[in-house]
Amino acid sequence: MTATTTFRERLYVTWWIWPLPLLAAALLAAEVHMGFPGVRSWLPYVILLPLTAALIAKMGSTKVEVADGELRAGDAHIPLELLGDVEIIAPEDRRRAMGRELDPAAFVVHRGWVKPLVRVRVNDPEDPTPYWVISTRRPDELAAAIKS
Incomplete structure (x- = not known):
């Protein structure tokens, strides 16, 4: 944070939103696992669960800031x-x-x-x-x- 920043906030996703998308990703991975048993059955879990977590984290990366004489919200500033x-x-x-x-x-x-x-x-x-x-x-x- 710079010396001229008077307000900064990250609009992170609250904890209670995380379980449902992760559960949906796990269920989807289980569906793929049942359809393709064998060596590659672990692959949907390795791909879908981290991808879901990354998407949720990306949704919470929005910043709202008043700094250097500007209002910044997301990628915009004025x-x-x-x-x-x-x-x-x-x-x-x-x-x-x-x-x-x-x-x-x-x-x-x-x-x-x-x-x-x-x-x-x-x-x-x-x-x-x-x-x-x-x-x-x-x-x-x-x-x-x-x-x-």
């Missing part, structure tokens, strides 16, 4: 001086904010396992994006970092 109002969306209002109230031109970094959201208006007349919607576990800290 200077803080181009940002306007910051609104914290409570978990109970998430469905409405991501549904009928969502502008199709909005930039969204949403992870279903992270409930709170932050909506940040974009004040750049050349940018067609009206606002960013970002999942975060610490919405108050992110809003404060953007405003400061």
Whole structure:
């Protein structure tokens, strides 16, 4: 973390999501094992279980950061001086904010396992994006970092 970083968060996948995909991968490997007995019967386990774990870990590699005068969410970044109002969306209002109230031109970094959201208006007349919607576990800290 650099000296100018005021907020950093990784939207990792919570522990309770891991068992179901790993179980599905193990069942799929068992199906292949039953269809191809013999020397190569261990191969689906060696391939599918680590591949599933790697995919779950990749899903949790998204970073949200306010550093060096920019807001970074995933691969995108925008200077803080181009940002306007910051609104914290409570978990109970998430469905409405991501549904009928969502502008199709909005930039969204949403992870279903992270409930709170932050909506940040974009004040750049050349940018067609009206606002960013970002999942975060610490919405108050992110809003404060953007405003400061």
